[in-house]
Amino acid sequence: MTLLRSLLAAGAAALLGSCAATDRPAAPPAAVAAPAAAKIFSVVANPLAAEAGMAVLRRGGSAVDAAIAVQAMLSLVEPQSSGIGGGAFMTYYDAATRKVTVYDGRETAPAGATPAMWLGANGQPLPFDTAVLSGRATGVLGAVRMLALAHDEHGRLPWRDLFGDAERTAREGFIVSPRLGRMLRGGFAELSAPDVQAYFARPGGGLLTAGDRLRNPAYAGFLQRLAAQGPDALYAGETARRIVARVAQGPLASSMTLADLAAYRPVKREPICDSWRVYVVCAPPPPASGVGLLELLKILERTDIAARGPADPQGWFLFAEASRLMYADRDRYVGDPAFVQVPVKGLLDPAYVARRAALIGAQAGAPPEAGQPAGAVLAGRDATREPMGTSHFIVGDAAGNVVSMTTTVESIFGSGRMVDGFFLNNQMTDFSFAPVDAQGRPAANAVAPGKRPRSSMTPLVMLTADRRFAGAFGSAGGNAILAYVGKSMVGAVDWRLPTQEALALPNLVARGQAFQGEVTKFSPALLAGLAARGIDLKPGQGEDSGLQGLLVRGGLYDGGFDPRREGRALVEPAPGSARVLSGNADRVAHARETVPAQ
Template identity: 75%
Template sequence: MMWRRLLLLPLLAFAGSCASLPDQTSWPNPAQPFVIAANPLAAAAGMEILQQGGSALDAAIAVEAMLSLVEPQSSGLAGGAFLTYYDSASRGVTVYDGRETAPSQASPTMFMGSDGKPLPFGEAVVSGRATGVPGVIAMLAEAHREHGRLAWRDLFGSAERTAREGFIVSPRLERMIAGRFPQNRTPDVQAYFARPGGGLMKAGDRLRNPAYAQFLARLAAHGPSAFYAGSTAAQIVHKSRQAPLGGSMTLADMAAYRPIKREALCGPYRVYIACVPPPPSSGVGLLMLLGMLERTDIAQRGPSDPQAWFLFAEASRLMYADRDRYVGDPAFVSVPVAGMLAPPYLEERARLIGATVMQPPEAGRPAGAPATAADRTREIAGTTHFIVGDRAGNVVSMTATVESIFGTGRMVDGMFLNNQLTDFAFAPTDEVGRPQANAVAPGKRPRSSMTPLILMDRDRRFAGAIGSAGGNAILAYVAKSLVAAIDWGLPMQEALAAPNLVARGSNFNGEVNKFSPTMLAALKAKGIELKPGQGEDSGVHAVIIRSGQVDGGHDPRREGRVLVGS
């Protein structure tokens, strides 16, 4: 592909300039196995598989099966995912795209009302039209065929047992159950979380899911066909076609779903090579942001310097302007990836950062940019990220989602159906007829902010991994954490705990209470007045190899766990 050829020269130049690379030669071989996930039960399920001799991919399946049960507000087996895989033998990085697809009968105007205006978002997210054909199971199955070590049937025991016996509702899950989200008013959500004595589940209650346990038993025995055909597929189709605003999914759509194996999109950052999923993921935006920041003096500053946060905010706004305008499913739209990452273009964009806040930036004109409309997509935070490394040195960095909290709020076999199609732009064109890059089309994959990242050193040895939840804020969450860990040298746990700041368009959102009054005043003097961000917060999980050891971190805003084996 052209963008890959164009990126080759910058990478070759970068490879010769990495004289100060941190020492990694003492990383043990076999490597230290590790699991980092947003829930302790999920991390334990993955480590159990690793201790049985399973591969990183085997363990990833166990982790996601458990997260579907214990963190249903964020991801599930009826959702989608991107998986970035590091192969220690070849030192190569591969992306598995399990993003949901629009049904074959989907319409570009299916999220438009009878008045010709976009549907209210609160109506769309609980509609049958919101559910895309799920991709995570098919994606995991394809990756397992290539990188699995244990039998498929042996990977679901922990999640099945926990679903049958029940698990203790966590404070975070209680907060989501009690939240004022449209999904929480749906019959399935109300029924699933109902307490025997009345009311809804609270922290400390035991929640059982026998329907999910039965489904996992069938999935283990029969493979992906237990999901994409038969009773489960029929129920998904039926549930998604129910009112209000029933969708058009068919059994043929379920049977036709195929994951896509893609080449990773890789670019330099400091002494590392950063590899992310290509479109329809927004990994190109993350590489853009890192590339612009590398052209500033942010690395010579630190977390207590207002100018560092100012630079981060302005570079973020420039990146989002381009990402929002141009990124979509490359099977349907031309995405100017090479142009967006060309060094002269990054220089041009970085030079727009002045002494004070600029007006909301317009998208630039990178080489190959098509004439598209300004983006109007809304992306709600309802996602999870986890990382698994095995003794052979293979690593999975995976981000999965059902879109917003509890997906559509509709449940089949103990799983919430995704509302991923609301990640499309609701209107296919703007006022003058220019097309939206992220408009709905049959079989199309909606644009995603999920960017599971792998870091390599100049010799293509594994050097780290990172990813996050958070809707469109994922790009800012991940970039902030990388800057804090790499540029500012913070231990990974401290890097993830550093305040979040998300700047997009005219909005500056952040964890206001985590910045000092002095910092807030200094940012305000530059034109940045922070306001509280979105309710689900970040969910960054990351690892970096320092002096041959695993330095892993979990986002303290969630209930994560870092487990490192011997």
């Protein structure tokens, strides 16, 4: 800890180390501390994807160019989480104009989708494992069209030159990582899918394990066509026909057509920006959940959490109770704004936030009800089940432009159905399974043709008061994303921890009546303090967080990645400037200094 703080003050080196599973890790892995001027950076949950992005930046590519290369590689090496068969939200910072733009690449429901598509013959919601493996689980793919739009506006290198690393790796093969190997040994329903079984089959039987080599010639061939033809390689022609045919197969065949794919359009949106501490935080609007994250931060701002710390149970209690209040509102009101009225301004109104914060008492009580902010039309109770998939990454180019992007195929390996070497999403299961509640009120997140399902994704960018870039955060993790990102921001800003250490803090997700978290990473004293305040923390579930974060502190980049994944945080001088100041390869056992600044 002392070493890292001195390095941040001097701006002289990067710190590498292993992370103990404690309240406050003593040696964060792969933290980055480097002067912020004239730098390129790539902070990604997978080393191969981080390097693919950095390779584009070294060639003079833009942040958007690098994002395309990262996504192409993630589709290959992290298929359990994200890919070109899914959707994404990109929050983009333009350094020249100091403007933030959100690119919405969320999937849409096919024109033939119906509000009752997730109800069984008995009128009750279908089991999730049945829905996730069905043909109708797949929404109309959005990530590629969104990336193409962003590239049209902010690309520097030709589209055709952004897929080479992923195409070559797919053709030559890559080594299955420990994390992908663990996913192939999990108890996920998707592992029973025929396409998953075939793709990951090991000679002699069973599925591949960590250390095996995996080749994907079908994906390599598709990437060659995508590079040459642009997004039409996905949304028209042979690949589109194969997608429609694959989702038309039972059980529960999809209504998706070639017309649905051809009609997909991404949406440029204005971010939701609001003040928090000394920053302006900009996050994606509905159907993403940026409003929820901002509400959480602003509720916490009305408590004394900043005077606490990671070893203080009262600080975690305040975080848990604020989370429950936020989730009650988010779950009730957030949906696709083209279909429902989302009271964004009302949820962030200072008087409303103050009323919500005042509900935090000395003890955790019954699950809080949604409030009634100005502009709200009380929607039905939500019945959305959002599993723990997704990837997040951050890239920045030599001009100071930054991409903060969260991308997903939803569940582990999406729907378990594969076309041309990539998995198809199951984002239709992100809609509420029940279109109305017991009182007959329609859910804000009910299915409708052409509608975008609500998303917990919240890739954010932080600005100074004069709108200069100050940081970026985001995470994977389904509905827990808001808690993961909120925890990390509290740790980094309120508790003044190095970013890497803030990301490594134990996760605590409080939603409704459930209090879940990484129980073994909290000290016995802290767990006892939570219990005394009415919180009996239980182990969480699913894939866990996938946090990436970066802050500019005193003219230095302070960045890191989630130690629960296999990420990499790279910061280098911009092309043509001085030699590399910092960056990290694989984790090492002990902290050590690297190249000193010149």
